[in-house]
Amino acid sequence: MTDLFTRELKFWDLTFSRVSFDLLTYARVLRHERTLIFISLCLLSFFATDPSGTRAYIPLWFDILLWPTAFMFYLAVYHLLLMAFSAASKRWPNLRAPLPVMGGISLLPTVFACEAAVTWISNGAYGRAILPQMIFFFLAVQALETVFFKFIMPNVRKELQRDSDARHVIVGGERLDLSGLIHVEAREHHVHLTFHDKQLMSRARLGDIVAQTRVEDGVQPHRSWWVARDPAITPERKGGRMILRLRDDTEVPVARTRVNDVQDWLQKHVRNGD
Structure with missing residues (x-):
């Protein structure tokens, strides 16, 4: 079971660059202070711009909780996909997956769940559909994930390695x-x-x-x-x-x-x- 989290996984990112990491390293990077600041700023941007136009139909407290909850839901699905890919990589070690595809698969149930939650909390008053905005959310998330994988993750990994070397x-x-x-x-x-x-x-x-x-x-x-x-x-x-x-x-x-x-x-x- 341990090798499921330590097996090196191979991917392509949005710019067709090669990316590789194991699940344990990925989890450590996500918990790093720099990553948490980056995620917080991303969520704040979504909250401030209200791209789905839900703010006029739902209570402020729900709007505040919506984005971090959506992110945690997205991350949970994303992790399940990574674990499944890690299991598949044991049989096919040279397997390489496109990260945008994994992101798109994770985003679909997240957007659907958010639309259902907004419709419920607004008693059906929210008439717009969020699912048709899937392309916008996909491109926005992929742009932010590309920044994460190309600029945040490599530097954090180096820092974690230095900390690991300094026992x-x-x-x-x-x-x-x-x-x-x-x-x-x-x-x-x-x-x-x-x-x-x-x-x-x-x-x-x-x-x-x-x-x-x-x-x-x-x-x-x-x-x-x-x-x-x-x-x-x-x-x-x-x-x-x-x-x-x-x-x-x-x-x-x-x-x-x-x-x-x-x-x-x-x-x-x-x-x-x-």
């Missing part, structure tokens, strides 16, 4: 950069974090911190310790037990039950693994 953890509500972290030690109800240039103490659980890390970020050699990946880590024997000596000369014990796992991790992720 961090949340400790006590504070965002901490992993790049400067050497080790974390749990002492009773607190954790002590040692960085290259500072030390911090916070009321937190080591397990919650470790859960935010990846295997390549570091290793937990002992229930009370987490060690960040560092080429300066040196495995040693002391008193018949394995320890890890870190760049700040800290000696971190390795639990007997974790010796093999730690050695495997060192071999894979640290150049001088032993």
